[in-house]
Amino acid sequence: MYNMLIVELNRRSVSSTRAALDWGLLGFSIDNETDVDSALALLASKPYSLVLINMVGMPEEGLALCSRIRVNSRVPILLIGDGTNFGLARKAMQYQVSDYLPAPLCLNDLSASLQLIRRKLDADKSVAWEMKPPEPASVIDKVKEYATKALSQNITLKEISSILHFNCSYLGQKFKYEENMTFNEYLLKQRMERAKALLESTDLKIYEIANEVGYSEMDWFYKKFKSYTGVSANEYRKMRSITA
Template sequence: MSSILLVDDERWVRTALRKVIERSGHPYQVVMECSNGLEALEWLENHAASVVMTDVKMPVMDGIALVQQLRERKQQPEVVMISGYDDFPYLQFALRAQVVDYLLKPVEVDEMSKCLESIQGRLSKAQADALPPAAVDEFEQSPIRQAIHYIHSALPGDITLQEVAAKVHLNPSYLSQLFKQQMKVNFTDYVLEKRMEKAKQLLSQTTLRVSEIAERVGYSDLAYFSNTYKRLTGMTPSEYRKSKSTCL
């Protein structure tokens, strides 16, 4: 049974969509509901869904920003955009982003059925086209890959070398040397880089305050976060957000 992630800021809409999906008769199950794009991305860090059905207009992170982020992922789910607005710019974006369908609220059962049938065809074709791996990638089974998986699952908060070493059953000093040898970067610098990448995403894609973003990426001291961010990017968080908004 294929899985669906519903993203809409109104609970009653999510409930209605869930019922329509169930009544469509297709083998799909709603595995999670989120109220905005940011919640969806954070859930997808540690989970998977075959399909993401998202509203267009939402607080914090809207559907367009969510789709843009999803298109940068290695494993991309099928995406359906759902909106109460039949606006050409939204439709144009959906086409360019290769969204499976653009449904207008309220979504009827027959419309949902046709949409899910189309998705099932795409998923079946993708499975048929996939070639079996010739061999298991040793790196995927290595302690460093396991360490990276753990780091990404624990982000955006701070993660210590000792904590990760315990998870992969290695001596911290040995893990440190192995990490630098294979990743060409120090463990601490790698973690810091990933935390700042998350901060950049939140600054450019959400309306959260800088203090809220600092807390989300593991900094209780706003001044320390701002100084660290400026040291690595050349701009304060506020300056970076302003530069991104100016470009839009």
């Protein structure tokens, strides 16, 4: 559904355009209906897919509004103007309006015009989506990926920061904000979870598992593992083998 702004230059015709069609069936939603004084402010406050300007009886004001809109926006404009003034239609095209419909308004013409505009909007959206670049991986995702690949090494956030060309202090704060834990806490968790998996699924010696997860000192690994799981590595392996 495309949102649209209706601008009624002649206040006596307010709501007449809104009541003309079932806009939703044509893929449009009337987001606002306003006069010329508020139109530019509304356009500046939010994006619209279409602006319909009913300038019957007030052609100069309508063209002036088109000119002011085109200063900052390429939003599609559909004009409703005096049917006998063909010179007005030619002037309107100078502002690259999508269509100019003469009054009295033919509802079939209005419907056909809206369908054409919608097809153009659909096509533009498809092109924009195809051309949209893939979302780059966040720097925190890169930190986590690097940590996972280097789990068996003595990796530090300082080293990763240098590789990624980031300030270490900034990266540490950003990591804690996004992950709700420090980098060292995250690294410990990954190492302990990996150690648990190896204890459960392999016959590797405890010292081999310790090396696999970045610990060269066995006492330090034993201490960290028991603190993390509540049991020693040997006890954990026995427990898992019993329950398997």
